[in-house]
Amino acid sequence: MQTQILGLVTPLMSLFFAATFMVLWRVGRLKRHVLGFAFAYILSAIGFLITHFLPTNAFYTFHATQVFYAAASIILVAAVCERAGQRIHLTSFLAVYLITALVLAVAIIFSNDVGSRLIIVNTGYGVMFAMGLTTLLTAPRRTVVDLAIIALIAYQAIDFFVRPNLTLLFEQSIPSEVYRDSIYYSMIGLGLGVKGVTTAMVLIGATIAEWTTALRESSERDALTGLHNRGSFEQSMRNLLPRAQTEGRPLSLVVADIDHFKQVNDIWGHQAGDQALAGFGELIGKMVRGCDVAGRIGGEEFCIAVYNCENDPAERLAERIRQAFARLEHAGLNDDIRLTSSFGVATAREGETYEHLFSRADEALYRAKARGRDRVENAETQRLEEPQSDAHPPKMELQRAAAE
Numbered sequence: 001m002q003t004q005i006l007g008l009v010t011p012l013m014s015l016f017f018a019a020t021f022m023v024l025w026r027v028g029r030l031k032r033h034v035l036g037f038a039f040a041y042i043l044s045a046i047g048f049l050i051t052h053f054l055p056t057n058a059f060y061t062f063h064a065t066q067v068f069y070a071a072a073s074i075i076l077v078a079a080v081c082e083r084a085g086q087r088i089h090l091t092s093f094l095a096v097y098l099i100t101a102l103v104l105a106v107a108i109i110f111s112n113d114v115g116s117r118l119i120i121v122n123t124g125y126g127v128m129f130a131m132g133l134t135t136l137l138t139a140p141r142r143t144v145v146d147l148a149i150i151a152l153i154a155y156q157a158i159d160f161f162v163r164p165n166l167t168l169l170f171e172q173s174i175p176s177e178v179y180r181d182s183i184y185y186s187m188i189g190l191g192l193g194v195k196g197v198t199t200a201m202v203l204i205g206a207t208i209a210e211w212t213t214a215l216r217e218s219s220e221r222d223a224l225t226g227l228h229n230r231g232s233f234e235q236s237m238r239n240l241l242p243r244a245q246t247e248g249r250p251l252s253l254v255v256a257d258i259d260h261f262k263q264v265n266d267i268w269g270h271q272a273g274d275q276a277l278a279g280f281g282e283l284i285g286k287m288v289r290g291c292d293v294a295g296r297i298g299g300e301e302f303c304i305a306v307y308n309c310e311n312d313p314a315e316r317l318a319e320r321i322r323q324a325f326a327r328l329e330h331a332g333l334n335d336d337i338r339l340t341s342s343f344g345v346a347t348a349r350e351g352e353t354y355e356h357l358f359s360r361a362d363e364a365l366y367r368a369k370a371r372g373r374d375r376v377e378n379a380e381t382q383r384l385e386e387p388q389s390d391a392h393p394p395k396m397e398l399q400r401a402a403a404e
Contacts, residue, residue, distance in 0.1 A: 008052070010193045014045035017200040021207065028211040036079030037203050041196070043072035048192065059108050066104060066121050070097045073125050076199075077132030080149050083206070084139035093128055100124030114174040118164045126160030129153055145206045152202050159195065222296040224274055225281025233295030237305055237354045240293065244307065244348065252314030252347040254304040255361040256284075256321070259340045259373040261300035264333070272332030276339055279328055287321055303358075311347040311380045318343040318376045326374065340374035347380055 021038035024030060047068035054061040074093045081088050100120060107116045133153045139146070220232035228236060237253075244251040258264075258280060265273040277300060284294050284302060293305040306314045325341050333339075344365030348357050360379040368377040 010196060011045035011048045011052070013193065014041045014048070014196055017196065017204075018042045018045070020200070020204060024204070024207050024211065028207075028214065030207065030210060030214065031083075033079040033082040034207050034210075036075050036082070037207070040072045040076035040079065041200070043068045043075065044192075044196070047072060062104060062108065062117050062121065063101065066097075066101060066124075069121070069125065070100070070128070073128045077128060077135075077153070080153060080203075081132060081135045081139075083149075083210075084136055084146060086135050086139045088132065088135055092131060096124055096127050096131075115164075118174075122160045122164045126157050129157035129160060133157055145202075145209055148202050149206060152199055156195065156199070222281070224278055225296050225302075226285060227281050227302070228293060228295035230295065230297040233293060233297055233303055233305075234354065236293045236295075237358075240305055240307060241348060241352075241354055241357070245350065249308040250310050250347055252306040252309050252311055252345060253357050253361045254306060254314060254318045255344045255358070255365045256280075256302045256304070256318070257342050257365055257369070258300040259342055259369070264339065268332055272330070275332050276330050279330055280325060280341065283324055283328065284321060287317070287324070303361075311345065311378065314347065315345045315376055315378050318345050322374070322376055342368040342373050343376040344368060345376060345378045345380075 018038045018041035021034055021041065025032075025034040025038065028034075047065050050061065050068065051065045054064065074088075074090075074097075077093070078088045078090070100123070104117055104120050107120055133150065136146075136150050136153060220228060222229045227233075241251060243249075258276065261273065261276070264276055277296070280300075280302065281294075281296060284304060288294050288304055288306070291307045292309075293307075295303050297303050304317070306317060309317075322341055322343055326338055328338070329335070330337070330339060342365055344361045344363065344367070346357055346361035346364060364377040364379040368375045371377070
């Protein structure tokens with residue numbers, strides 16, 4: 001009876017950690033890999049309960065246990081790899097499982113010795129974690145938490161390869177009828193308990209760190225567009241500009257504005273205006289690179305810091321966004337209405353401050369508006385003639401889509 005009760009400690013502990021990850025995922029609105037951690041612990045608990053309660057001499061016990069342990073291993077490895085921005089080759093993992101299951105079936109048929117079965121299944125788990133370790137080592141992220149997770153996966157792989165062989169040196173052979181009374185069974189309970197706690201502590205720490213980062217970033221994001229807010233964008237620029245100058249890399253700034261936005265609010269209401277802003281922000285977010293920084297700096301005005309980008313490519317980026325926005329449909333507006341946008345582009349000069357760079361890009365945006373809107377003006381290729389806004393009235397305030 002005492003052995004039965006002690007045997008429940010490890011699965012109950014796994015279920016507790018699973019519930020912890022579920023709560024963190026739900027409350028923190030975190031990414032799905034955190035949910036993967038929870039499922040891995042649930043499946044691991046089920047696998048241990050099967051071993052603990054089903055007859056050890058039944059042919060199906062080891063197969064059933066392997067299904068849940070293998071699924072737990074695959075999901076855990078996939079989750080930690082996805083957290084690092086990597087994907088596992090699922091077909092390879094399934095192949096490892098199937099090969100292991102086939103060899104296990106042969107071992108069960110021809111031998112009553114549990115030792116060979118343990119070496120087979122644990123070798124399969126070890127191969128899975130070794131494959132996950134290889135994938136993690138190709139990830140670009142190398143924070144302290146990332147290194148801790150890499151070390152954890154390496155420890156898991158080594159444990160699966162080494163532990164069964166070392167334990168069986170003491171027992172030589174373990175008949176299936178006495179498996180639960182063996183040294184190995186006691187060792188596996190202790191080993192799984194230690195590994196479960198260690199793994200959970202590292203992953204919970206990583207999850208809390210992600211939650212903290214998400215909370216900090218949410219305070220730096222514009223709620224409507226998902227881009228950086230003004231304060232966050234300006235702080236990013238004050239970090240990017242000296243970095244670019246130190247590394248000798250070009251940094252361009254694009255300033256954008258939705259044309260006649262006040263009329264959108266006046267005619268269709270502020271909700272339609274908010275939807276237009278959200279659409280413009282989403283479009284910008286999709287068209288910039290990961291190394292760029294985009295922000296809404298006020299009202300209908302947006303900024304994009306284009307890192308390691310010369311002036312001409314930055315102007316072409318602005319032109320692509322302008323054309324895409326001119327084709328975009330907006331909920332809340334008439335079906336035949338399209339909005340337009342104007343852009344100013346400037347590229348940082350040696351020793352230039354953010355304030356001066358923004359001023360030049362903003363002046364280019366002003367010229368774009370004075371010259372009729374729905375265009376891109378470049379501070380580095382400013383025309384010599386002054387804009388003749390009085391002689392040439394601006395375009396229609398809102399473009400109507402051509403009838404199909």
